[in-house]
Amino acid sequence: MGFTSSNQHHLLSKIATNDRHGENSPYFDGWKAYDSDPFSPTHNPHGVIQMGLAENLLCFDLIQDWIKKNPKASICSREGVDGFKDIAIFQDYHGLPDFRKAVAKFMGRVRGGRVTFNPDRIVMSGGATGANEVIAFCLADPGDAFLVPTPYYPAFDRDLGWRAGVQLVPVACDSSNDFKITEAALEAAYEQAQDANIKVKGLLITNPSNPLGTIFDRETLRSLVSFINKKNIHLICDEIYTATVFSEPNFVSIAEIIEEDMECNRDLIHIVYSLSKDMGLPGFRVGIVYSYNDAVVNCGRKMSSFGLVSTQTQHLIASMLLDDEFVERFVAESAKRLAIRHKAFTMGLLQVRISCLKSNAGLFCWMNLRRLLNESTVEAELALWRLIIDEVKLNVSPGSSFHCSEPGWFRVCFANMDDDTMEVAIRRIQTFVQRKEAVLVAGN
């Protein structure tokens, strides 16, 4: 059937035959280990526990409860089926007006009502994956670059680089100052790009941060705004984890900063959002591009044709998010449950003196295993990681897959499992650390 690979290289595009889809990275080895031996408390108690997937499973009971009480939100229920035709036939890329209204409202709600969003700036996309790609296509030409602070979400390389051809220039952050972005680091990265003849078109931040779980303080945000205005480049803020902030201090969105800042050129500011993390609905592919630049809204809207949200889902989400009482309760309860999970996990780790970067958001911890490394290298980190997957049987994500410049950090997800599984995971880590330290001590 298939011809040899040389024929394929000739037959297919460069995009189809290069590696920029990113799946050959070691990041996915842990996945493969999990897929071939998945943990189940009853059927496979010695299997691999998935801690590499940033999912938010904690509040489905609330959502299912709401759905049972609101049958009209579905176009398939007896109460809602009369609306089926109009919804199924609607393909306008502006989206259902109620959907845009509901999302804008929700975005304001999860920012504590401190800012409001304009429904006319809501542009749909195929999940945040699609949103990031649309932004890249709108703002940059192939070969242009975005600055991105490290450590960062591995799939940015694919989302921005694969088909849109945008390069990512890392802005190194390290633990000496809790991985905060400094103006010096920004300037250095920008200079480096200039020297290499790379045109920087924007700065991409994830706030709250993946993988760090931290939020940006006002001062840092203001310095970023000042930086991008000075260089006349875009600021793209992926705020996908907004409602996962579970304790003080409050989240400060870029939307708040530009409300206060008259000087900022609003044409440079863009927000990427999604319901995949805040609401735990990744399957529904609800991605949002929110831009303060009218031309980007217009262009993005036309591009949304390549990844619109199913109107069946738009309709459901619109109903859900227009229910203020539900949203209020959901956001509060979700934060509460995340806080409890986070505490249980970090305290369990502290018992074997493993610390995590202090964080108040996200669905994961940034775990510090530097002292368990033989040497401070990526190789040692990957060796430790393989040990964790193969012996401790936990799929965690090594810092190097997030382009972290300091070896020894690992992202560990805590919201995608039940309490019992979490306990098993904590015990396994504790056992492993104690054994490893005994070995290290014996070796001295």
Added chain:
Amino acid sequence: MGFTSSNQHLLSKIATSLGHGEDSPYFDGWKAYDKDPFNLTQNPNGVIQMGLAENPLCFDLIQEWIKKNPKASICTAEGVDEFKDIAIFQDYHGLPEFRNAVAKFMGRARGGRVTFDPDRIVMSGGATGANELIAFCLADPGDAFLVPSPYYPAFDRDLRWRTGVQLVPVPCHSSNDFKITKAALETAYEKAQESNIKVKGLIITNPSNPLGTILDRETLRTLVSFINEKNIHLICDEIYAATVFTEPNFVSIAEILSEDIACNRDLIHIVYSLSKDMGLPGFRVGIVYSYNDEVVNCGRKMSSYGLVSTQTQHLIASMLLDEEFTESFITESAKRLATRHGVFTRGLAKVNIDCLNSNAGLFCWMDLRRLLKESTVEAELALWRLIIHEVKLNVSPGSSFHCSEPGWFRVCFANMDEETMEVALQRIHTFVHQKETVVPAKNKKLWRSNLRSLSFSSRRLGLDEVVLMSPHSPIPHSPLLRAKT
């Protein structure tokens, strides 16, 4: 707020180009419709939408099925226990039952003459996303696809805008019913070669949009032979597969492939969707089906940019796995399309308007060449503007489909109810009569007497119940209209 001219500098070339295609006159009709949409009761003089290839004829069947199958939804009392597992599922392979169901349906829509492998089903953001994805997989920026004209206007955007791929038209003519000839293919290919343009594939829409015709076996074999000879891809957009409403049967490229051992299967790809066959464009169910393993793999990774919502995957899976339902749906849909097509083409024939002989699609390819002042695009567009502004019908001019012969118009017949169709036909009758009687616009007296004589002639044609209702008619309310309201 916006810094206009500096925006050019701020944004990408793609963002500031016209590659989105929305500045084409094609959209003028839409704007006219949006401003003044027809409504039988509330706006009987409004513009009737005949430019949208939608298929709402069988929603009653779907709604009935939904009422009987509450478990198909994750939001009903019967189905909500599955909500979590479905909402959390983001694997780009898609729900296995979704792939099974779509593969099965694709086979069913081809009369069971071929089967499809669920493992080759790749999701995309509608057929829009599917076409773009295929272009990204098969061609580099600057490369080209050959495409027979007339063709679907949005191909210009879907295949070219963000991909940088070019389209080289292969003109087809009414002299042979717009069939694709080997000579035309070769000529287009040569021309591309001479301009140093690398042709990577040939894209066909079968059944055709805008023609509504299907490709016969011989033509399909010619195409397969051509692309094998040139070692280029064949992309078959079969989005209208189940809209074939009379004989001859649809012949899918999948059938040709199963007979032809010599064909390099790595070159064959099908684009599909449920937007036309099932009338569900809002659900964004696009499919890429490739016989090339690499393209399946690559396409699957790319599907991350436009996966189908799992809520929708789950519903569609249940629906399309119900064989009894799909069997009766496909049969009934074809029946209703045939009826519509018949009413419309007969209505046009009464004023000697021909359509290209067709047996598929949601539209007719209407021949208004004899109403043109001269055989030019300008004359076609002038006629078109007349039709929009005076006859108040949004039809689509052939030039927007890159048709090389002026005077053809695509008219959609499935996206309205029967009463609206009648009004549309009446308006066309009036218009054609007026145009052919060469009525001077300024001479109202003459016009009125002509109107009377027209109503005589309409009686002679046996249209006793038709009152000639023009938007500018001195008769304020047609008795026909009054009877309906």
